[in-house]
Amino acid sequence: MASDGPAGAAIAEAAGGDGAGPRGSILNAAMHLFGKQGFTGTSMRDIGNAVGVLPGSLYAHIDSKDALLVAIVADGIRRFLAAVEPHANGEGDPVARLRRMIVAHLEVVADNPERSLVVFHQWRFLGPDNLPGAVEQRREYERMFVKVVEEGVREGRLRADLNRRVVVLTMLGALNWTPEWFSPDGRLSPAEVGELMADTLLGGILADP
Known part of the structure; x- marks a missing residue:
């Protein structure tokens, strides 16, 4: 499945990475939360709390919550x-x-x-x-x-x-x-x-x- 469009180049890089670095940490946190409480039941604040950053700081590494699901x-x-x-x-x-x-x-x-x-x-x-x-x-x-x-x-x-x-x-x-x-x-x-x-x-x- 292509990850262009709304996902953007940054999330495509994350999807192909080894889980290291900020993007990998965010992806792993999102994966855990989406699996545990569902995509719609997970907020950017939840993901930010899981990785120890403010929700707004997540956007330095990802485009959106949707982009995380795509990846x-x-x-x-x-x-x-x-x-x-x-x-x-x-x-x-x-x-x-x-x-x-x-x-x-x-x-x-x-x-x-x-x-x-x-x-x-x-x-x-x-x-x-x-x-x-x-x-x-x-x-x-x-x-x-x-x-x-x-x-x-x-x-x-x-x-x-x-x-x-x-x-x-x-x-x-x-x-x-x-x-x-x-x-x-x-x-x-x-x-x-x-x-x-x-x-x-x-x-x-x-x-x-």
């Missing part, structure tokens, strides 16, 4: 697409590739659950210049899963009577909720949780041997 969502969507695309467009058994896609999704969530909360639940508050791009990228992500499911049906690995879109939306609905409950400090690793979810999500759609 967080754009960076998050990019990470999910990059993690899943090699498996979606790879070769080999489509069921095994779907399993790897599910695990890859969990690993991105585990890398930063707060970022994933914003990506999955706050993207709707993007402004009109940026919302269409986010919607299209979400559809692109969905299409990757549909593509592999359709390959599985054609190769006889998945049931022929499946409604492909319902299957994919069920998968993504379960996966997109994981930031609400997954703990990086838990007993199971992201890959182990991903494998367990793959067992559950794929078990009902596999073709009979």
Whole structure:
């Protein structure tokens, strides 16, 4: 998703940075607050308090609260697409590739659950210049899963009577909720949780041997 327009060059730099410096601190604070209390429930004063500066001083580093949301969502969507695309467009058994896609999704969530909360639940508050791009990228992500499911049906690995879109939306609905409950400090690793979810999500759609 492009970050030009209202986001401006400064926030584009922040989105691609390593989290260091004032912009990185502001982004991290916004990410935490947007995930915890929502975009509309977070004020610039809240963000300023979190980083220890007056709200007006934030504008030396960012353009607006909207620009922060653009940067967080754009960076998050990019990470999910990059993690899943090699498996979606790879070769080999489509069921095994779907399993790897599910695990890859969990690993991105585990890398930063707060970022994933914003990506999955706050993207709707993007402004009109940026919302269409986010919607299209979400559809692109969905299409990757549909593509592999359709390959599985054609190769006889998945049931022929499946409604492909319902299957994919069920998968993504379960996966997109994981930031609400997954703990990086838990007993199971992201890959182990991903494998367990793959067992559950794929078990009902596999073709009979």
